[in-house]
Amino acid sequence: MLNAKLRAFLAGGLAVCVVATGAQAETIKVWSRQTDESVSVLKALTDAFTADTGITVEAFNTGIDFEQRLARAAAGRNLPDVILNDTAAMGQMRQMGILQAIDPGKIAGSSDVASSAWDGAKANDGKFYSVPISAQSFAMFIRKDWREKLGLPQPKTWDDVRKMAEAFTKNDPDGNGKDDTFGMAIPGSTTRGYASWFVSNFLWEAGGDFVKQTSDGFAPTLDSPEATAALTYVRAMVCDKLSQPGAVNATTGDTLPTFRSGQTGIFISGPYHIPQLDSEPGKDKVEVVMMPAGPGGVASLAEGTSAYLTKAARQETGPVKFLEFLISPKGQGIAMAQGSGRTPIVRLPVNSKVDVNAIRNDPRWLVFKDTFEKYGHYMPAVPNWTTIRQITGEGFNRILSQCDADVSVELKALNKQVAGELKAQNALSASSQ
Numbered sequence: 001m002l003n004a005k006l007r008a009f010l011a012g013g014l015a016v017c018v019v020a021t022g023a024q025a026e027t028i029k030v031w032s033r034q035t036d037e038s039v040s041v042l043k044a045l046t047d048a049f050t051a052d053t054g055i056t057v058e059a060f061n062t063g064i065d066f067e068q069r070l071a072r073a074a075a076g077r078n079l080p081d082v083i084l085n086d087t088a089a090m091g092q093m094r095q096m097g098i099l100q101a102i103d104p105g106k107i108a109g110s111s112d113v114a115s116s117a118w119d120g121a122k123a124n125d126g127k128f129y130s131v132p133i134s135a136q137s138f139a140m141f142i143r144k145d146w147r148e149k150l151g152l153p154q155p156k157t158w159d160d161v162r163k164m165a166e167a168f169t170k171n172d173p174d175g176n177g178k179d180d181t182f183g184m185a186i187p188g189s190t191t192r193g194y195a196s197w198f199v200s201n202f203l204w205e206a207g208g209d210f211v212k213q214t215s216d217g218f219a220p221t222l223d224s225p226e227a228t229a230a231l232t233y234v235r236a237m238v239c240d241k242l243s244q245p246g247a248v249n250a251t252t253g254d255t256l257p258t259f260r261s262g263q264t265g266i267f268i269s270g271p272y273h274i275p276q277l278d279s280e281p282g283k284d285k286v287e288v289v290m291m292p293a294g295p296g297g298v299a300s301l302a303e304g305t306s307a308y309l310t311k312a313a314r315q316e317t318g319p320v321k322f323l324e325f326l327i328s329p330k331g332q333g334i335a336m337a338q339g340s341g342r343t344p345i346v347r348l349p350v351n352s353k354v355d356v357n358a359i360r361n362d363p364r365w366l367v368f369k370d371t372f373e374k375y376g377h378y379m380p381a382v383p384n385w386t387t388i389r390q391i392t393g394e395g396f397n398r399i400l401s402q403c404d405a406d407v408s409v410e411l412k413a414l415n416k417q418v419a420g421e422l423k424a425q426n427a428l429s430a431s432s433q
Contacts, residue, residue: 027056028318029080033066033089034345041337041345042084048334049325055318067092074098079312081319084345087120087304090129091384100309101127108324109351117350120304120378124427130306133326133335136270136347137300137372138201141277143265144287146173146181154287158205158233158294161266165242168265184237185255185264186247188400193386193393194251195400199234200301201268204377206230207296210392211380211418217429218382220418222392228408229295231399239403248401270303271347271368288364290371302376305345329354336360348372383425391417 032042039061046057060080062069067089073079074096085093093099104110104118110131117132140155147154147164150171155161165183167173173181187194203209208226211218221227237243244250244258252269259267260280267273268291277286291300307326313319325331332354335346348369349356356365379385395414399407422428 025054025056026318027058028082028322029058029312030060030082030084030322031066031070031080032059032061032084032345033063033086034061034084035063035343036061038337038343038345041335041342044337045326045331045334045345048330049322052325052330053318053321055321057322070098071096079310081310081313082322083308083310084133084305085308087130087132087306088379088385088389090121090123090306090308091382092386093308094123094129095384098310099129100311100313101129102131102309104128104131107131107320107327109327112353113327113350114352116302116373116376117304120302121306122381124381124383130308131323131327132304132306132350133332134305134344134346134348135350135372135376136272136303137368137376138268138270139291139300139367139371140289141259141267141269141273142287142289143168143173143259143262143281143285145285146265147287149173149175154289155292157292161292162233162236162242165237165266169242173265174262180263182244182258182264183242184266185250185258185268186234186237186243186400187250187252187255188238188248188397189251189254190390190394190397191251193389193391195248195396196389196393197301198268199230199396200377200379201291201299202230202234202294203227204299204301205291205294205296206233207294209380210388211382211422213380214429214431217427217432218380218422219429219432220415220422222395222418223408223412223415225408226296227411231396231407231411233294235400235403235407238400248397271365272343274362274364275343288367290367291375298371298375299377300371300375302372302378304350305347327351333359382422383427387425388418388421391421 042059042061046059050056079098117135121128121130121132123129150167150173152164155164168181168183187198206226206229208224209221212221238247244264258264291298307323309319329351332346332349332351336359337344338359356369399410419432
């Protein structure tokens with residue numbers, strides 16, 4: 001028989017065969033899709049969990065080929081018990097058939113987790129397949145020293161950002177007498193749909209969206225004037241050479257060094273890059289500013305990290321206890337990596353009892369907190385957003401790469417591709433067929 005707590009926790013009554021474990025100490029396997037900068041943070045987290053519970057953790061951490069490794073593990077029936085991964089990855093892992101649905105009401109401490117964070121963990125079928133452990137929004141990192149030297153105000157609108165990008169590109173903000181600086185760092189690559197990820201902020205700021213949810217599915221909306229305005233604005237940064245060379249082939253791994261080294265002066269990212277930017281180019285040279293208002297107002301991509309229970313977690317209470325530890329004030333605090341100089345696993349805490357300002361004592365983090373709470377947009381809860389992100393990433397990249405293309409025509413064609421994918425996922429509304 002399954003342990004009573006785990007049986008109540010699992011939704012759908014999965015039938016399994018269980019072998020008794022006896023008195024042997026319990027060990028759980030946890031895989032985390034994190035960068036190498038988070039390895040020590042994950043170790044601190046799992047060590048604290050083991051100290052509290054006596055349950056040991058075999059942890060695996062990588063930011064490369066994570067999805068392929070998961071697929072191989074699933075095929076070999078060697079899945080971990082718990083996966084820490086992007087909230088937006090839920091649909092893809094559901095399609096792999098490796099996740100168990102959960103009942104939040106059966107998780108100790110779940111009522112302390114913000115409802116907005118739980119919203120990001122809900123699938124299109126109304127069920128929950130993960131426990132949110134971290135939230136984040138995006139803001140602009142700006143070279144404050146450049147801005148002040150050129151006498152520019154902090155940007156509040158698209159027009160302000162455009163003027164700043166022009167000045168950073170043309171007015172020698174670093175004072176070295178060379179034409180070697182650019183305005184905005186843009187990750188326009190098709191890799192993992194980066195172009196879609198980046199442009200989403202501007203799409204919502206323009207008042208547009210990828211899809212609209214209806215009573216019977218989703219209707220694609222990329223053929224709108226708002227979407228055209230967003231892509232036209234971002235493309236102008238590329239085509240007018242106000243972004244770094246090679247922007248259409250760049251990932252965030254490529255854009256971060258351009259900002260740190262002084263090649264670009266505007267970098268859009270999450271709070272996880274604060275420690276690295278404090279190191280280089282330096283805390284005194286960089287400021288954090290809320291995303292600018294477009295025609296549709298202020299908006300920002302809302303993302304997060306979630307903990308997923310896989311179908312390998314069948315007989316032990318350890319995986320459930322680990323999820324509970326992750327959302328506890330203690331677990332949240334450790335995963336925020338305060339003072340370590342490492343990239344945190346928890347960016348904005350999801351536990352309402354954890355005061356980010358008290359832990360960080362840094363007003364820059366409040367910019368991200370306020371943005372998330374007031375202007376955050378999660379990606380649509382389609383069955384598999386990963387596939388649509390790739391399709392739209394390739395479509396947006398094509399637009400950014402063609403300076404003479406008709407943006408509205410390109411978006412109409414892309415909208416049809418999205419409709420086709422929604423249909424393949426059995427999620428296309430009848431009105432769009």
